[in-house]
Amino acid sequence: MKMGTALIYDEEMTKYKLLWVDPACKIEVPERLIVSYEALVKSGLADRCVSIPVREATEAEILLAHSEEYLEAVKKTPFMHLEELMTFTQKYGDVYFHPNIYHCAKLAVGATLQLVDNVMTGKVRNGMALVRPPGHHSQSSAANGFCVFNNVAIAAQYAKKHHKAKRVLIVDWDVHHGQGVQYCFEDDPSVLYFSWHRYEHQSFWPNLKESDFDNVGSGKGAGFNVNVPWNKVGMGNSDYLAVFFHVLLPVAYEFSPDLVFICAGFDSAIGDPEGHMSATPDIFAHLTHLLMNLADGKVCAVLEGGYNLTSLAQSVCQTVQTLLGDPAPRPAQLGGACESALESIHSARSIHKKYWSCLQHAAAPFPEEPSSKLRRLAQQGGSQGPEGDAGGDAQREEPEKVEEKEEEEIVWPEPLRRVAPSLRSALLLPDAAECPDGCARFSPAHGPGPLERARLRKSYLKESEDEASVTLLYNLTALLGQMEKNEIRNGLALVPDVSMAATLLTSASLSKRVLLVWVGEGPVPSQIIEEEKTLVVHIDSMEPHEAQSKYYIPIPLKKGCGDTAGVVQAVLGLLLPLGYQYEPGLVLLARPPRCQVEGGLWQQLTCLLQGLALGHTLVLLQENETAPVGITASALLGNPAPSLGPLVAPGPEDVGSFEGLRLRLQTDWPLLQTTAPEKR
Numbered sequence: 001m002k003m004g005t006a007l008i009y010d011e012e013m014t015k016y017k018l019l020w021v022d023p024a025c026k027i028e029v030p031e032r033l034i035v036s037y038e039a040l041v042k043s044g045l046a047d048r049c050v051s052i053p054v055r056e057a058t059e060a061e062i063l064l065a066h067s068e069e070y071l072e073a074v075k076k077t078p079f080m081h082l083e084e085l086m087t088f089t090q091k092y093g094d095v096y097f098h099p100n101i102y103h104c105a106k107l108a109v110g111a112t113l114q115l116v117d118n119v120m121t122g123k124v125r126n127g128m129a130l131v132r133p134p135g136h137h138s139q140s141s142a143a144n145g146f147c148v149f150n151n152v153a154i155a156a157q158y159a160k161k162h163h164k165a166k167r168v169l170i171v172d173w174d175v176h177h178g179q180g181v182q183y184c185f186e187d188d189p190s191v192l193y194f195s196w197h198r199y200e201h202q203s204f205w206p207n208l209k210e211s212d213f214d215n216v217g218s219g220k221g222a223g224f225n226v227n228v229p230w231n232k233v234g235m236g237n238s239d240y241l242a243v244f245f246h247v248l249l250p251v252a253y254e255f256s257p258d259l260v261f262i263c264a265g266f267d268s269a270i271g272d273p274e275g276h277m278s279a280t281p282d283i284f285a286h287l288t289h290l291l292m293n294l295a296d297g298k299v300c301a302v303l304e305g306g307y308n309l310t311s312l313a314q315s316v317c318q319t320v321q322t323l324l325g326d327p328a329p330r331p332a333q334l335g336g337a338c339e340s341a342l343e344s345i346h347s348a349r350s351i352h353k354k355y356w357s358c359l360q361h362a363a364a365p366f367p368e369e370p371s372s373k374l375r376r377l378a379q380q381g382g383s384q385g386p387e388g389d390a391g392g393d394a395q396r397e398e399p400e401k402v403e404e405k406e407e408e409e410i411v412w413p414e415p416l417r418r419v420a421p422s423l424r425s426a427l428l429l430p431d432a433a434e435c436p437d438g439c440a441r442f443s444p445a446h447g448p449g450p451l452e453r454a455r456l457r458k459s460y461l462k463e464s465e466d467e468a469s470v471t472l473l474y475n476l477t478a479l480l481g482q483m484e485k486n487e488i489r490n491g492l493a494l495v496p497d498v499s500m501a502a503t504l505l506t507s508a509s510l511s512k513r514v515l516l517v518w519v520g521e522g523p524v525p526s527q528i529i530e531e532e533k534t535l536v537v538h539i540d541s542m543e544p545h546e547a548q549s550k551y552y553i554p555i556p557l558k559k560g561c562g563d564t565a566g567v568v569q570a571v572l573g574l575l576l577p578l579g580y581q582y583e584p585g586l587v588l589l590a591r592p593p594r595c596q597v598e599g600g601l602w603q604q605l606t607c608l609l610q611g612l613a614l615g616h617t618l619v620l621l622q623e624n625e626t627a628p629v630g631i632t633a634s635a636l637l638g639n640p641a642p643s644l645g646p647l648v649a650p651g652p653e654d655v656g657s658f659e660g661l662r663l664r665l666q667t668d669w670p671l672l673q674t675t676a677p678e679k680r
């Protein structure tokens with residue numbers, strides 16, 4: 001399994017800057033790269049990465065996304081003196097030129113292509129290119145928004161051409177809309193471009209109509225462009241995760257890319273003068289984690305924006321540390337997405353429901369919102385509608401102008417250190433079963449004393465049980481104890497009785513909250529359900545029925561856990577939001593006998609759940625079913641789960657029961673919400 005995270009950086013890319021007064025461009029300074037790289041060095045993360053040298057892109061590579069005229073024009077800039085550079089710059093918007101920027105722009109593209117080569121040839125698993133100038137605003141014949149060449153657009157074309165990539169996903173979490181990327185792949189169904197961006201009903205830069213949610217791509221590319229506009233500032237961690245759970249991830253898993261780019265702009269983090277958002281740097285650890293099981297883990301993060309030097313450096317470190325496989329920090333106090341974010345989520349899901357089967361159950365536009373753009377589009381059959389249709393907009397109240405507040409000092413807590421236990425995965429296996437390489441067979445420092453034996457026997461075993469069962473239970477509690485002391489990250493246990501083991505662990509856990517994910521036939525022991533410190537999410541083919549309690553959530557799948565598409569949508573749209581909101585200290589993943597979940601999906605589930613509880617995941621497998629041991633161990637060791645391939649539609653009846661479940665639960669679990677509470 002390929003390992004390693006590439007870090008591609010060269011200080012030559014700091015060697016250009018603004019040479020005249022221009023308020024729009026003064027934030028794009030060389031220090032952006034310097035503080036980011038220094039933070040990676042200081043934190044020890046740089047040394048853990050595979051350092052890959054940059055190179056200059058060739059002209060042919062630049063022409064993958066730019067016109068010859070534009071390239072010829074930019075080639076002249078190194079020889080221009082100040083006035084000529086200023087005149088040349090006037091042709092474009094919110095960008096500046098410098099005698100060395102052409103050289104740096106070629107290095108930024110070259111660095112990105114180096115990252116693609118090393119990831120696509122398996123020399124590394126994933127990586128990050130720390131580059132400037134950024135790229136996602138530049139267009140075929142135009143520089144724009146501090147961007148000269150479109151690093152990621154060129155790299156996506158390059159990956160298709162030279163590495164036979166079939167489906168490329170670009171996730172643009174920069175706070176600005178990468179219109180250059182959108183234009184480049186407008187009608188290309190092999191590149192799915194996702195972007196959220198500060199929009200404020202078109203009143204925020206670059207003030208484009210085509211940045212709104214109803215721009216879905218055109219021709220064969222319809223559906224492969226997903227815009228989530230932020231119509232208010234102050235969006236936070238819950239808003240970002242809600243968009244991932246309810247818009248991006250379902251579509252991304254259905255698309256099933258063989259390569260993922262992140263247009264990693266960190267001006268979407270708190271403190272940024274451009275974004276004015278509230279999400280904290282640690283959220284990028286979770287966003288990165290949630291993308292790392294796509295494309296067999298082939299993720300290329302490429303720096304775009306980010307202008308607060310403190311949150312930029314912290315966010316870069318959070319991203320790289322996750323690419324390296326360290327446990328993600330605990331997401332603090334998540335709630336539901338705010339009303340404005342829910343409107344954006346609802347709009348994006350509704351406009352894309354005709355393109356993505358995972359969104360089929362996305363609610364139809366609200367009837368009582370005559371002024372909503374969505375409503376009007378629905379009347380026109382969900383098409384983009386004629387350009388001139390300003391009818392509905394006219395009814396819309398004037399968008400309130402967001403006064404850029406005085407730059408008051410915004411502060412936030414520094415992200416907590418993320419310490420990976422020395423031992424990652426411990427396995428509790430019967431002596432007969434062999435231990436997959438890379439794992440350690442768990443054996444506690446000392447065995448149970450007579451009192452301990454008696455207690456375990458009395459609480460969990462029928463008198464008749466043999467000594468071996470007592471020892472196993474004792475070993476389970478010892479393994480749990482070492483996990484909860486963060487001496488071991490995660491574990492796997494082969495047990496004779498999954499129910500009994502789960503009952504023991506939920507009661508023995510010292511965590512205030514335990515998430516038990518039960519995948520397959522029940523019943524889940526009632527003792528666990530009554531344990532109020534445990535949230536049980538039960539995925540199986542049971543008949544839909546009222547959730548008995550807030551802490552027992554059955555997710556019914558008509559065709560049972562063998563229905564991969566159904567399980568994926570249940571995990572992404574229901575289980576993960578519940579888990580993130582619950583914020584458990586321990587995650588138990590129980591696989592009862594005769595579980596139908598297929599291997600790759602089981603690995604996806606085991607990997608995704610590791611984003612919770614500092615990675616403390618304990619998997620319980622039925623002793624006589626050893627088949628999943630190897631793949632579960634692989635996932636626990638941090639190997640990316642295999643790509644599931646393009647997904648079909650989840651069954652309509654499941655779709656209905658998911659929606660019913662969401663509506664019933666979202667009051668208690670607001671992160672499940674996908675639509676704004678209907679206007680009273």
Ligand SMILES: CC(O)(O)NCCCCNCCCN
Binds near residue numbers: 134137145176205305
């Ligand atoms: C890569 C990027 O997306 O971060 N570029 C952002 C360009 C912003 C242009 N407008 C600046 C106005 C200054 N208040």
Ligand SMILES: [Zn+2]
Binds near residue numbers: 306
């Ligand atoms: Zn930006």
